Structure formats: C-alpha cells, structure tokens
Amino acid sequence: MSEESSSHLWRRARVLINSDALLNNLNRVREYSPNSQVMAVIKANAYGHGMLAAATVLDSADMFAVAMPEEAFALRASGCTKPLLVLHGFSHVDELQKFAALKISTVIHHPQQLDELLESDLATPVDAWLKVDTGMHRLGIPADETEDYFGRLRNSSNVAKVYVMSHFANADDVNNKLNNSQLECLLKVTNDVDVDCSMANSAAIIGMPKSHFEVVRPGIMLYGSSPISGVTAEELGLQAAMQFEAELVAVKQLKAGDAVGYGSTYVANRDMTMGIVAAGYGDGYPRHAKNGTPVWINGQRCELLGRVSMDSISIDLTGVEAMAGDRVVLWGRELCVDEIAAASESISYELLCNAGAACFSLRE
Ligand SMILES: Cc1ncc(COP(=O)(O)O)c(C=O)c1O
Numbered sequence: 001m002s003e004e005s006s007s008h009l010w011r012r013a014r015v016l017i018n019s020d021a022l023l024n025n026l027n028r029v030r031e032y033s034p035n036s037q038v039m040a041v042i043k044a045n046a047y048g049h050g051m052l053a054a055a056t057v058l059d060s061a062d063m064f065a066v067a068m069p070e071e072a073f074a075l076r077a078s079g080c081t082k083p084l085l086v087l088h089g090f091s092h093v094d095e096l097q098k099f100a101a102l103k104i105s106t107v108i109h110h111p112q113q114l115d116e117l118l119e120s121d122l123a124t125p126v127d128a129w130l131k132v133d134t135g136m137h138r139l140g141i142p143a144d145e146t147e148d149y150f151g152r153l154r155n156s157s158n159v160a161k162v163y164v165m166s167h168f169a170n171a172d173d174v175n176n177k178l179n180n181s182q183l184e185c186l187l188k189v190t191n192d193v194d195v196d197c198s199m200a201n202s203a204a205i206i207g208m209p210k211s212h213f214e215v216v217r218p219g220i221m222l223y224g225s226s227p228i229s230g231v232t233a234e235e236l237g238l239q240a241a242m243q244f245e246a247e248l249v250a251v252k253q254l255k256a257g258d259a260v261g262y263g264s265t266y267v268a269n270r271d272m273t274m275g276i277v278a279a280g281y282g283d284g285y286p287r288h289a290k291n292g293t294p295v296w297i298n299g300q301r302c303e304l305l306g307r308v309s310m311d312s313i314s315i316d317l318t319g320v321e322a323m324a325g326d327r328v329v330l331w332g333r334e335l336c337v338d339e340i341a342a343a344s345e346s347i348s349y350e351l352l353c354n355a356g357a358a359c360f361s362l363r364e
Pocket of ligand 1: 203220
C-alpha cells in the first residue's frame with residue numbers, strides 16, 4: 001500500500017484505489033478500440049485516483065493526457081517517460097521551452113499559441129496536436145482554418161509531428177445529432193491531409209467506432225463509471241477503481257415524527273433505527289445527495305436520511321444488523337458511483353474528483 005495524500009491523514013473516510021480494476025478497464029478500452037493507440041486521460045489527479053499512481057498502473061497505455069503543464073512536469077519529475085499531451089497547451093514561451101526539453105506534446109487551440117510556437121527557437125521540436133472546434137464551442141480553432149494551421153505547423157522546424165484532434169459535446173447521449181455532425185466536420189476538414197487524428201472520449205469509444213481514428217482518449221471509463229446515459233458500468237464490463245468508505249459511528253432510535261439533521265428535511269414516518277456515518281461533504285460526499293440515496297453496510301443497501309453534513313450522514317438502519325465501528329461503503333464495488341451521482345444531480349466525474357481530493361487514499 002502506498003500513501004497518496006498524507007495531508008488527509010486525519011480524516012477517517014478513505015478512498016482505496018484498485019489497480020486491477022484500472023487495468024481491467026484499460027483492457028476494455030483496447031477491446032472496444034483494437035486498432036487505435038490509447039491516450040489515457042489522467043488529468044485532475046486521475047479523476048481523484050492519484051495521477052502518479054494511475055500513471056504507474058496504466059503504464060501499458062500508449063500515451064497520457066493531462067490538462068495543465070504542471071501535471072505533465074510532475075509526471076516527468078516522477079520518472080514517467082511516456083508520451084504526454086497537455087490538453088490546454090502551453091501558456092507562454094518559457095513554458096514551451098520546458099515542453100521541448102521534457103518531450104511534452106502541446107495542444108494548439110488558439111492563434112496566439114500558433115504564433116508563439118512558430119516564432120520560438122526550440123532546441124528540440126515538439127509534437128503539436130491541433131485542436132479543431134467541430135461543434136462543442138469550447139477550446140479549438142474554427143474548423144475552416146484547419147488546413148491553414150496544419151500547413152503552418154507542418155512546415156515549422158519547431159514541430160516534430162502534427163496531429164489533429166477534436167472533442168465531442170454530447171457523446172454520452174448516443175442519439176444526439178451533434179455527434180455525427182461533429183464527426184463529419186472533422187472528416188471533412190482532414191479529408192485532404194494525411195494526418196493522425198483523435199476524437200473519441202469514453203462514450204465515443206463505446207458508442208461511435210467511426211470516431212476512433214488513430215488515437216482514442218478514454219477518461220471516465222478507466223475509472224469504472226459508465227460514460228453512456230442509461231447503460232450501467234457493469235453492463236459495459238467496467239469495474240470501480242475507487243472504493244469510498246467510512247465508518248459507522250453511532251446507532252440510535254428515532255420515533256415517528258422525529259426530524260433528522262440540518263433543516264429537519266427528513267421526518268420519520270415510523271419508529272426506526274438510524275445510523276450515523278463518519279463521512280460528509282468535507283470528505284467529498286455530495287452535499288446534494290437526496291433522501292433515499294443508497295449507502296451500503298454489512299451486505300445491505302440502506303437509504304440516506306436528511307441533509308448531508310460536513311463530516312457525517314445519517315442512514316436508515318431499520319432491520320439491519322450493524323454496530324458502531326462497522327465499515328460503510330459510500331461507492332465502489334458494492335454500489336456504483338453513477339447511482340450516487342444520479343441521486344445528487346451530479347456526475348461521477350465530480351464525485352470521484354472531490355472524494356479523491358478530500359480523502360486519505362490508499363492503493364489496494
Ligand atoms: C479533451 C478531452 N479528451 C478526453 C477526455 C476524456 O473524457 P471522458 O472522461 O468522458 O472519457 C476529456 C475529459 O474531459 C477531455 O477534456
């Protein structure tokens with residue numbers, strides 16, 4: 001076991017990271033997309049799973065993607081030699097020099113980056129990933145300028161290899177019309193150029209084989225959450241890489257009419273047994289989880305009662321054998337994080353990041 005976040009030692013709630021699950025999920029990516037290289041997305045501390053540990057476990061991926069230069073620098077400092085792409089690219093020329101020295105690839109998504117890259121004097125050329133806005137309207141150059149950018153990058157001595165990439169806005173919704181329109185846009189603007197492309201995130205890896213191109217970019221599916229609305233992680237053969245656990249610290253009786261927690265939002269409609277679990281929004285449990293959100297203890301699913309507090313939640317233990325000190329699973333193998341995300345009007349991405357950032361973390 002290795003400690004990932006010692007600043008959280010004093011919290012009792014914990015996240016456990018399962019290396020076998022990460023590898024299983026990487027294998028699922030390879031099965032869905034056997035002819036593409038895999039760029040594992042390990043930004044945001046590998047969605048809360050610990051970036052350095054995830055990079056070690058996922059060493060058989062072909063490349064890694066992170067969002068920020070600092071993440072890439074940290075990976076290199078830890079000894080990672082894998083091809084690395086910074087999705088936001090570099091912000092200023094000094095940073096670009098460091099990319100070149102450390103063999104870090106950059107995204108080019110706006111004109112200033114292009115100019116700075118072309119005007120630099122780099123000792124070693126960098127790989128450039130030209131990001132094209134095909135309809136998401138976040139980062140990316142206008143699609144009709146692709147050929148111009150591509151030509152200028154390819155002719156620069158500061159650039160080793162040029163790739164073209166884009167990102168889907170709605171791939172989780174398999175019937176969304178924008179998916180095909182984005183794909184067609186990328187096909188159109190790359191029609192006359194011989195270039196390696198990348199477009200597919202997890203949802204598109206599963207749902208849109210035509211978007212796989214030369215490199216796929218899985219994130220959430222590596223961590224065991226379903227990227228597609230209405231399909232479970234289990235149905236997709238994905239395994240939870242994060243186990244989020246806490247401890248039962250009290251068992252008490254409620255009488256019909258008793259209200260629970262801040263705001264008294266839950267009122268018992270019968271006499272019942274209630275448990276207090278030592279995890280709350282301070283540990284990354286979602287503050288907006290509703291009454292009835294599932295929580296697992298001693299082989300049974302129980303329901304959340306009332307509001308989530310900073311360091312505790314209340315659960316209905318009526319009919320459950322449990323005592324203070326028992327282990328409680330907030331999500332993981334027994335309970336998919338997608339269920340808790342749905343019950344708290346959030347997404348698994350946010351829940352995993354928050355728990356990973358807040359909690360003491362171990363590798364299983
Ligand atoms: C540019 C880019 N590619 C790939 C991914 C991975 O997406 P997902 O986690 O949905 O697989 C992300 C994540 O946000 C991203 O921003």
